[in-house]
Amino acid sequence: MHVVGVIVTGIGTMFLFLGSLGIFRLPDVYNRLQAGTKCTTFGSFFTIIGVGIMEPSWFWKTLIIALFILLTNPISNHALGRASKKIGVPLCKISVVDKSEEFDEYKTH
């Protein structure tokens, strides 16, 4: 049981590190938002569940924390992305298409 917990926690911490590397390296606020949302949600879920597997008496409490992060992290990051599109942060130079210009809500001019 301990070995399974160590493997799951290792996967989670590697994804947390990769998400932070994406935050540092990617060129644009929307790309950074994508890295920072997906990788840290997956990584936090697996890190916390892995600690719950390694220490079985903490399992239900860690499951509550992981489910809470799984529900609320995409909501807050979506709010940040919507706000940064509405105040007109530009896309990076090598972007190909911007589909959000078709909607009246996100017109930037």
Add this chain to the structure above:
Amino acid sequence: MIEIIFLGFVGAGIVLCLLRMLKGPTAPDRAVALDTLSTVTVGLLVLLGYFYKRSVYLDVSLVYAVLIFVGSVAIARFLERGI
């Protein structure tokens, strides 16, 4: 022993997020970096709780997760339409 390697990974992630918070050109960049930093910190708190074998850290991380959700939504509303 292996927990020290995990703590090293998470600490390197926190340092990278802090560098982006110092560098970021616009305000939403810093807000996104702060949100990611806080989510990584929740994982770090749970790992510290396993490292020191104290279950108090789990309660602290749950309260911190609630606080970062409310804080990020408040920052997003502030960026969108002012106070």
